[in-house]
Amino acid sequence: MRQIVLDTETTGLNPRAGDRIIEVGCVELINRQLTGRNFHCYINPERDSEDGALAVHGLTTEFLSDKPKFAEIVAELRDYISGAEVIIHNAPFDIGFLDAEFKRLDIPLFNAQVGGVIDTLVQAKEMHPGKRNSLDSLCDRYGVSNAHRALHGALLDAELLAEVYLAMTRGQNSLSMDLGDDDDAQNPDVELELVPLAEIIxxxxxxxxxxxxxxxxxxxxxxxxxxxxxxxxxx
Structure with missing residues (x-):
């Protein structure tokens, strides 16, 4: 199974107000294993970032001025995510921005290009109701180190989210690995035999x-x- 963990950085919070994507970071998982085949690019949004957004990501207009525009990277991005199950934290935010960019280029919307979307924020709220479920909070909860994260970055956040997602969904996989041998643990199609308990005397x-x-x-x-x-x- 191919999964892509995706994150974006943007000039602001509202694509309908003209805010644009300035960075895309993606991490690939194959059968729950990190492959190292990542996708990352900075993008010239052709506008300034809002002060609040700039304080979060630190990507200045000057830094982005010589970067490619979204239209120049969209083909590579679409090839990378095509048909994969995509994992996003607070998916409506990132998908809203991607759809706005696709509409400008008359390209099919995001959900039509991928094999499904998992929103880890929704998952986290179901698993930990009433608790803080930001990416930083989940890193703390699952022991994923984010000490090197001074500012938000799309690729760094995607890498952290990949670790968090694997930790959040590890339960059944860990049980399978404990009960089976090494070959069985690497093969998701192997069915484990349930051994009945002995009679209690x-x-x-x-x-x-x-x-x-x-x-x-x-x-x-x-x-x-x-x-x-x-x-x-x-x-």
Whole structure:
């Protein structure tokens, strides 16, 4: 199974107000394994970033001025994501910007080009209701180090999200690897055989053992000059 973890950086928050994509970062997973075949590019948005967005990503107009425009990278991006299941944190945000760029170029919308979308923010809210589920919070929760992340970057965030996603969805895979041999663990089509539990045998205490137990409790009661905690807990 081919999955792509995707993130973008933008000039602002609203593509309908003219905000544009300035960076795309993608990380490839094949059968839940990082391949190292990533996609990353900076893009000239032909406009300035809003102050709030600039404080987040730090990509200045001067830095982006000699970078390719979206139309120049779109073919490579579409080839890269084509048919894959795409993993995004807060998917409506990134897809909204990508769709706006595609519309400008009269290109089919994002969902028509991929094999499905997983929104890890939705997953996280279902798994951890009432808790903070930002990417930074999930990194802390799942022990993914983001100490090197001074500013947001699309490729760095995609790499962090890939680790978080694998940690969030690891449960059943870890069980399979513990129960099977190495070959089976690498083959997702191998079905594990369920081994029935052995019959549970109960061995009741003998009369002599019960008498010794009662004598020990009586001794505790005498030392405490009352009823021992053991009798209270049992009753």
């Amino acid at each position: 109960l061995l009741p205490a003998s009369d002599d053992e019960l008498a010794e137990h009662e004598a020990a409790l009586n001794s505790l009661d005498k030392e405490m000059r009352g009823t021992s905690l053991w009798r209270t807990a049992v009753n």
